[in-house]
Amino acid sequence: MIYDEILNKIREYNTIIIHGHIRPDGDCLGSQLGLRQSLRLTFPEKEIYAVGEMANYVKFLGEVDVIADEKYESALAICVDCGNSERLSDQRFKTAKEVIKIDHHIPVDNYGDIEWVCEEKPACAQMIFEFIEACSLKMDLVAATAIYTGIVTDTGRFRFDSVEPATFRVAAKLLELGVNVAKIDNELSIESLDVLKFKGYILSNFKLTDTGFAYVTVTKEVVEEYHISYEDAANQVNLISNIPNYPVWALIIEYPTEIRVRLRSRGPDIDKLANLYAGGGHAKASGCKLLNWSQLTNFINDADNVVKEYKESI
Ligand SMILES: [Mn+2]
The missing domain is CATH 3.10.310.30 (Diaminopimelate Epimerase; Chain A, domain 1)
Incomplete structure (x- = not known):
C-alpha cells in the first residue's frame, strides 16, 4: 500500500523537507504547510521543513522555512502538487537522499523514488488529508486550516468538476477540527x-x-x-x-x-x-x-x- 510505503520512508529519515511548485497556489502551500504541521506534531524529534516560495494571499497559513544546503545531505524530500521536476520550487530537492512525489497533475516526468499520483483528485491537499488520516498522523487546527485552504482554492470553492463525495467528507472532518470556513473565505476574498x-x-x-x-x-x-x-x-x-x-x-x-x-x-x-x-x-x-x-x-x-x-x- 502506498500509504505504508510513504510512512515507512518518513519514519526512516530524521530530516524531511517538503517542496512545492514555483508561483505556488493555495493548494500547493496548503499541502506543504498542512503536511509539515502534521509531521511536526506526530514526530517532534524529527526536523520537518517546508521550503520554496510564499504566496501573499495565503500568508495567514504561516511561513516557509529557509534552510542550509547541508540539510539535504541526509534528507527525504517530499514534493507536493507538482507534475514536473522543472517546475519545483527550490531545485535542491535533487540533492536529497530520496524523493517522494505526491501529486494530482498529469505526470510530465517521474522525478520521485516513490510516487503517489491521483489525477482525479481535485486537490493535492485532499490527498494529504487522506494520507494523514490513513496513517493516523496527528492533526490540529493549523494543519486543518492549511489543508482546507488547499481544497477550497483548488476546487474553486467546491465548484469544479473534479469535486467528489470524498472532498466533502474531508471538508466535514476538517470542520470538526475547528476550521473556520467564513474566516478562510474572508482571507481569500480580500482584494486590493x-x-x-x-x-x-x-x-x-x-x-x-x-x-x-x-x-x-x-x-x-x-x-x-x-x-x-x-x-x-x-x-x-x-x-x-x-x-x-x-x-x-x-x-x-x-x-x-x-x-x-x-x-x-x-x-x-x-x-x-x-x-x-x-x-x-x-x-x-x-x-x-x-x-x-x-x-x-x-x-x-x-x-x-x-x-x-x-x-x-x-
Ligand atoms: Mn493542486
Missing part, C-alpha cells in the same frame, strides 16, 4: 483596489474568436500600469470563464522573460494543446508558454481547432 481595477481591464479587453475561444492578452506594461503582481494578474483567468459558446479561454500574460498562457476549459481537454507550447497540467486547466507575441496567431488557431473539433463532436 489595484486588482479590482485590473479586473476592469480584463472585462473591457477580452477577445472572442468566431469559433469559440475567448482570450485576453496582458503586456508587461499593463501589469506595471495597474501596479499588480504577476500572480494577481494570472489569478484573474476565470473572469472570462462563463461566456456561452466559449468553452475554452485563456489569459495570456507577458512576464519579464516570457509569455505565459493560463488555459482553461469547461468542454474539450486542453492539456495536449498546452503540451504543444511547452506546457501541461490538467485536462481542463493547463498552462503553457509563447516564445513571442508573433506566436499568438498560431496559438489562437490551434485553440480554435480544439474548440471546433469539440463542437463537432457534441
Whole structure:
C-alpha cells in the first residue's frame, strides 16, 4: 500500500523537507504547510521543513522555512502538487537522499523514488488529508486550516468538476477540527483596489474568436500600469470563464522573460494543446508558454481547432 510505503520512508529519515511548485497556489502551500504541521506534531524529534516560495494571499497559513544546503545531505524530500521536476520550487530537492512525489497533475516526468499520483483528485491537499488520516498522523487546527485552504482554492470553492463525495467528507472532518470556513473565505476574498481595477481591464479587453475561444492578452506594461503582481494578474483567468459558446479561454500574460498562457476549459481537454507550447497540467486547466507575441496567431488557431473539433463532436 502506498500509504505504508510513504510512512515507512518518513519514519526512516530524521530530516524531511517538503517542496512545492514555483508561483505556488493555495493548494500547493496548503499541502506543504498542512503536511509539515502534521509531521511536526506526530514526530517532534524529527526536523520537518517546508521550503520554496510564499504566496501573499495565503500568508495567514504561516511561513516557509529557509534552510542550509547541508540539510539535504541526509534528507527525504517530499514534493507536493507538482507534475514536473522543472517546475519545483527550490531545485535542491535533487540533492536529497530520496524523493517522494505526491501529486494530482498529469505526470510530465517521474522525478520521485516513490510516487503517489491521483489525477482525479481535485486537490493535492485532499490527498494529504487522506494520507494523514490513513496513517493516523496527528492533526490540529493549523494543519486543518492549511489543508482546507488547499481544497477550497483548488476546487474553486467546491465548484469544479473534479469535486467528489470524498472532498466533502474531508471538508466535514476538517470542520470538526475547528476550521473556520467564513474566516478562510474572508482571507481569500480580500482584494486590493489595484486588482479590482485590473479586473476592469480584463472585462473591457477580452477577445472572442468566431469559433469559440475567448482570450485576453496582458503586456508587461499593463501589469506595471495597474501596479499588480504577476500572480494577481494570472489569478484573474476565470473572469472570462462563463461566456456561452466559449468553452475554452485563456489569459495570456507577458512576464519579464516570457509569455505565459493560463488555459482553461469547461468542454474539450486542453492539456495536449498546452503540451504543444511547452506546457501541461490538467485536462481542463493547463498552462503553457509563447516564445513571442508573433506566436499568438498560431496559438489562437490551434485553440480554435480544439474548440471546433469539440463542437463537432457534441
Ligand atoms: Mn493542486
